[in-house]
Amino acid sequence: MSRISIAPMVDITDRHFRYFCRLLTKKSILYTEMVTSSAIIHGDRNKILDFDPFEKPLALQIAGCEKEEIGEAVKIAEDWDYDEINLNVGCPSDRVSGNQMGASLMAYPEEVAEIVQAMKRETNKPVTVKHRIGIDGTNILPSSLPKVIFDKYEDLEYFVKVLNEAGVKHFIIHARIAILEGLSPKDNREIPPLRYDDVYRIKKDFPELLIEINGGIKTIESIRKHLNHVDGVMLGRAAYEAPFILAEVDQFVEGGKINNISRREVIEKLMDYVERFGEDQKMGYNALKNTLGLFHNKRGSKLWRQIINPPWGEGLYGKNILERALEILPEEVLDERPISRR
Ligand SMILES: Cc1cc2nc3c(=O)[nH]c(=O)nc-3n(C[C@H](O)[C@H](O)[C@H](O)COP(=O)(O)O)c2cc1C
Missing domain, CATH: 3.20.20.70 (Aldolase class I)
Incomplete structure (x- = not known):
């Protein structure tokens, strides 16, 4: 392998x-x-x-x-x-x-x-x-x-x-x-x-x-x-x-298979991750700034970038930003999975 x-x-x-x-x-x-x-x-x-x-x-x-x-x-x-x-x-x-x-x-x-x-x-x-x-x-x-x-x-x-x-x-x-x-x-x-x-x-x-x-x-x-x-x-x-x-x-890779995860699930897991940065906007942004390609070539790509890129607004932290993303990004792209794309 x-x-x-x-x-x-x-x-x-x-x-x-x-x-x-x-x-x-x-x-x-x-x-x-x-x-x-x-x-x-x-x-x-x-x-x-x-x-x-x-x-x-x-x-x-x-x-x-x-x-x-x-x-x-x-x-x-x-x-x-x-x-x-x-x-x-x-x-x-x-x-x-x-x-x-x-x-x-x-x-x-x-x-x-x-x-x-x-x-x-x-x-x-x-x-x-x-x-x-x-x-x-x-x-x-x-x-x-x-x-x-x-x-x-x-x-x-x-x-x-x-x-x-x-x-x-x-x-x-x-x-x-x-x-x-x-x-x-x-x-x-x-x-x-x-x-x-x-x-x-x-x-x-x-x-x-x-x-x-x-x-x-x-x-x-x-x-x-x-x-x-x-x-x-x-x-x-x-x-x-x-x-x-x-x-x-x-x-x-040996013992590996396609990870049949959806973007929605990735974002949910990121929500748990950014929680460790609590009310630190800068750290929250640092944690998310290299995820901008997640919707590459998909509907919602521009929106995702706009949501992640600062300014985030008073009182909004990593978790809130991701919650907002789940509310407004297109459902079919959020729920697409690698296997269903084949
Ligand atoms: C922003 C950026 C930073 C990079 N930093 C490093 C680095 O720290 N060490 C390294 O060996 N290569 C570095 N590279 C080169 C990449 O590891 C890789 O060899 C190169 O991008 C070619 O692969 P790709 O065509 O798949 O991008 C960097 C590339 C990019 C785009």
Whole structure:
């Protein structure tokens, strides 16, 4: 059977969004937002690392470049019961790759190997790597290092080979290169073409490894197709743009089936969830702000967004907002279920 995961996404996959995802999918693995090793070491650990056990299985994604520091961050995170620790080798943001983190690390497989070895010394949990199929250019490198183009299949194959030898058995591959000079992170998720075949080829060349594909996957049909070639599929933007699809993904995972839940039931469960924030409008909104796609492409989509988006009005809190939604959204969309759509 296969693995389905929901991608790490900064400002999206916070605790609230993960709770919401878990109402829809019981079997896929969820990821935290990317957290830097130095934030774990120097920041407010409880705030950064706490989660609700309901979110499990859950992977912590770490970004960094200093192996000692990343090792220390992994050691600290051992006090939290994450199911997997993931290293970010895919983020093209200047903030990350300009500091020799994220995607720019791809051109230095031996250094990444040392990082994962430092991680593995601190945990017995699976250490996985999320990366691109390659990179073009590198920003702010030490002048001793040459400008890098690392975008051929052979480069990717070499990267996977070195990390395999370092003990990584599970790779999540975003099937685009990252262009590290002149493209924003957003453009880097759209402009470099998707090269799914390179990811399929990695699975063929390393059949013993767990290879998960990511990038531009939005439908149940396309998940099914990819799973003919690789072991897993990671969904990113689809999970917040059209989250109701998550009710259908467990069918691909061992012991899983379509979650025949309706939007009304999701909203009722969210009502219980937001009650923990009581009369705190800001927290209530934070808990709901990434659910805006629940009615994607359906009647009521605009209305749902209007209801959730502030201002909420004096004396109205998360629970009242959701009660109102149940009163005014179209019944047939509220009561639609994944199976009745088939
Ligand atoms: C808002 C946003 C934030 C993201 N943050 C991260 C991150 O923290 N770590 C990471 O590895 N990738 C991050 N990504 C990339 C996604 O994990 C994923 O690789 C990318 O969106 C491609 O998958 P998709 O086409 O299914 O969205 C982010 C993407 C988006 C849209």
